[in-house]
Amino acid sequence: MAETTLLLTRTTVLYTLLCVVGVTVFLRKLINSSSLSRQRDAGGGGGLRLPPGPWPLPVIGNMHCLLGALPHHAMKRLAGQYGPVMLLRLGHVRAVVVSSPAAAREVMKTHDAVFANRPMYVTMEVFTYGGQNITFAPYRSQHWKEVRRLCATELLGPKRVLHFRPVREQEAASLVAAIIIGDGDTSSRPATPVNLTERIKVVMNDILMRCAIGDTCPARDEYIRLLDEALRLMAGFNLIDLFPTSRLARMLGAGSLRAAQEVHQRVHRIMQDIIQDHETKGAYDGDILDVLLRLQREGGPDTALTTQVVSGALFDVFAAGSETTATTSIWAMSELARKPRLMERAQSEVRRVLHGKSKVAEADIQGRLPYLHMVIKETLRLHPPVPLLVPRHCDETTTVLGHHVPRGATVFVNAWAIGRDEASWPNADEFRPERFEEDDDEAPELNGLDFRFAPGGAGRRMCPGLMFGMANIETVLASLLFHFDWKLPAGADPQHLDMTESYGITAPRKTDLLLEATPFVPHE
Numbered sequence: 240m241a242e243t244t245l246l247l248t249r250t251t252v253l254y255t256l257l258c259v260v261g262v263t264v265f266l267r268k269l270i271n272s273s274s275l276s277r278q279r280d281a282g283g284g285g286g287l288r289l290p291p292g293p294w295p296l297p298v299i300g301n302m303h304c305l306l307g308a309l310p311h312h313a314m315k316r317l318a319g320q321y322g323p324v325m326l327l328r329l330g331h332v333r334a335v336v337v338s339s340p341a342a343a344r345e346v347m348k349t350h351d352a353v354f355a356n357r358p359m360y361v362t363m364e365v366f367t368y369g370g371q372n373i374t375f376a377p378y379r380s381q382h383w384k385e386v387r388r389l390c391a392t393e394l395l396g397p398k399r400v401l402h403f404r405p406v407r408e409q410e411a412a413s414l415v416a417a418i419i420i421g422d423g424d425t426s427s428r429p430a431t432p433v434n435l436t437e438r439i440k441v442v443m444n445d446i447l448m449r450c451a452i453g454d455t456c457p458a459r460d461e462y463i464r465l466l467d468e469a470l471r472l473m474a475g476f477n478l479i480d481l482f483p484t485s486r487l488a489r490m491l492g493a494g495s496l497r498a499a500q501e502v503h504q505r506v507h508r509i510m511q512d513i514i515q516d517h518e519t520k521g522a523y524d525g526d527i528l529d530v531l532l533r534l535q536r537e538g539g540p541d542t543a544l545t546t547q548v549v550s551g552a553l554f555d556v557f558a559a560g561s562e563t564t565a566t567t568s569i570w571a572m573s574e575l576a577r578k579p580r581l582m583e584r585a586q587s588e589v590r591r592v593l594h595g596k597s598k599v600a601e602a603d604i605q606g607r608l609p610y611l612h613m614v615i616k617e618t619l620r621l622h623p624p625v626p627l628l629v630p631r632h633c634d635e636t637t638t639v640l641g642h643h644v645p646r647g648a649t650v651f652v653n654a655w656a657i658g659r660d661e662a663s664w665p666n667a668d669e670f671r672p673e674r675f676e677e678d679d680d681e682a683p684e685l686n687g688l689d690f691r692f693a694p695g696g697a698g699r700r701m702c703p704g705l706m707f708g709m710a711n712i713e714t715v716l717a718s719l720l721f722h723f724d725w726k727l728p729a730g731a732d733p734q735h736l737d738m739t740e741s742y743g744i745t746a747p748r749k750t751d752l753l754l755e756a757t758p759f760v761p762h763e
């Protein structure tokens with residue numbers, strides 16, 4: 240999901256370098272591109288009616304338009320000017336950004352098959368064994384079909400979500416214990432604020448790790464560290480991704496490519512050890528790796544589940560599952576901390592449902608926390624953890640809302656902009672979970688059918704882990720709300736809580752969320 244964002248500092252340096260180095264090219268291309276842009280405005284472009292967009296500069300195209308803001312923010316601003324289907328040129332990459340429910344529907348439903356592939360970037364190729372994982376696997380490839388089917392039936396479907404219930408409950412209980420112990424004497428005042436950002440990241444990492452490879456893996460900690468490093472390296476277009484055919488870009492970007500290759504090799508080696516460890520230990524714990532290895536054996540020699548596919552799938556489950564769930568939970572707690580009245584409502588719902596209990600058991604809360612469910616949906620609307628979804632590749636020139644999206648273009652769906660569109664969401668910037676209950680028939684669900692609300696995408700490439708992720712988020716949030724009262728440290732005004740987003744693979748908080756926790760002692 241990393242390539243949906245841009246390394247702006249790097250592009251600034253790149254911009255300066257390229258402008259200096261390529262002054263002559265710049266002038267020559269300026270003349271060419273001026274006439275090209277005029278062609279585009281006049282409906283030209285080889286007979287194509289290309290989407291409107293800002294004037295591209297030679298070499299860097301429209302990269303300068305994204306400087307100084309997070310890409311999804313800058314793209315929303317530009318869409319206000321150029322419309323819901325907009326053409327940008329990012330280096331050599333032709334990007335089409337769609338920013339309205341109608342345009343998103345055309346991409347992810349009407350023409351879903353045309354847009355069901357992913358663009359393949361050089362850095363991504365390294366980490367995905369050339370597309371041998373799930374997220375970047377070529378659409379229609381045998382292994383993508385097989386792992387997608389397995390995601391639904393064996394790996395992330397309802398049966399598996401239920402199977403991992405004890406893992407979620409135990410990890411959420413450990414989180415609660417860690418907060419109590421970490422706080423030391425919570426009766427003393429002022430209490431030490433809890434760093435909820437750190438705590439939530441740890442619990443989501445641990446849940447995903449235990450589900451993916453079990454809890455007995457010796458290389459587990461190193462694997463987590465390397466995955467973090469891999470995600471950091473994938474976080475953005477590198478020079479070679481933006482200028483894949485440029486020798487200069489290859490030269491300047493060689494360092495990050497080398498770093499990616501090194502990290503990948505280490506991840507690969509650890510993965511081989513983990514697989515071997517699972518194979519030799521014999522015991523079947525039912526973690527995702529166990530299931531994949533069983534299916535690999537049962538599938539015989541012709542199975543699409545090669546060892547690389549197994550490693551790639553595992554990498555995806557962890558990379559796609561951990562950050563998304565942590566980011567959503569942290570934003571939910573931030574929004575509730577900013578609105579104590581809503582926090583109180585969510586809390587009293589949890590405490591009413593768990594009245595007489597001393598801990599959170601999923602059997603007690605399942606389907607019984609409608610307000611918390613709305614809080615999570617409202618959080619996903621305002622803070623979709625993958626704001627530009629995962630990019631799609633346009634396989635053949637296709638019309639979207641009357642504009643030709645050219646073959647080969649990279650297509651971004653700006654879910655962040657769509658979730659804040661006043662036409663669909665009155666007072667769109669306000670956090671108001673109740674909007675999801677106002678009219679039950681109309682309230683969008685997380686099923687990829689309502690394009691006003693698609694934080695997990697839609698269509699053939701829709702996220703297969705949403706139910707899995709929602710279960711993790713709900714159990715962790717219910718535990719935090721049941722066991723503690725929360726407020727901002729030192730009596731700070733909730734309205735002043737910093738809600739700035741930061742650049743990252745997902746769109747996390749810029750600053751850590753620090754809240755004071757007062758333990759709640761449930762009545763027996």
Ligand code: HEM
Pocket residue numbers: 373374375387395555556557559560561563564567623624625628629630694695696697698699700701702703704705707708709
């Ligand atoms: C709040 C939670 C989550 C959100 C918001 C989310 C969001 C997304 C999005 C936007 C996509 C791209 C969809 C598209 O192109 O239409 C995606 C794909 C994917 N997600 Fe999630 N995700 C979440 C949780 C998870 C979890 C927990 C897992 C696994 C344990 C997971 C595994 C995947 C995989 C494997 C793909 C690639 C599917 C493909 O390309 O065929 N996700 N997710």
